[in-house]
Amino acid sequence: MNLTTIWLMVFVGCIVVEIITMGLTTIWFAGGAFVAAIGAALGAPLWLQVVLFVAASLVLLYFTRPIAVKYFNKDRIKTNAESLVGQQAIVISEIDNLQGIGQVTVGGQEWTARTTREGITLPVGSVVVIKAINGVKLMVEEKQTV
DSSP states (O other), X not given: OOHHHHXXXXXXXXXXXXXXXXXXXXXXXXXXXXXXXXXXXXXXXXXXXXHHHHHHHHHHXXXXXXXXXXXXXXXOOOOGGGGGTTOEEEEEEXXXXXXXXXXXXXXXXXXXXXXXXXXXXXXXXOEEEEEEEETTEEEEEEOOOO
């Protein structure tokens, strides 16, 4: 089996993985493998083929990934828990990180909650903003009033 065939097999393998995952993970390497296959077909030594593969992959990754990610995830809709980040919630059980207690309600659901900063307790009735999700706990901050 010659090197051109091997590079083309790498190219096809990367394309197949990309089709299966649809995650923009191997498409850059497919381009690099294609460039290396052209180098192999033209009789370039193995070291040059590897350099072509790495260089083409990096160039494609650097210049096209930001554009591809922008358009690839354009219509992505947040689902389930990740859609809670940025929403407001109401404290229904005092939040105290030191004691490991606290609950909020958001969208009619009760969640365990902790503050993003240590040493702060939030009383019942406080309005908070969800900043992140850590496991099954919402990480919240008190809503700043103007």
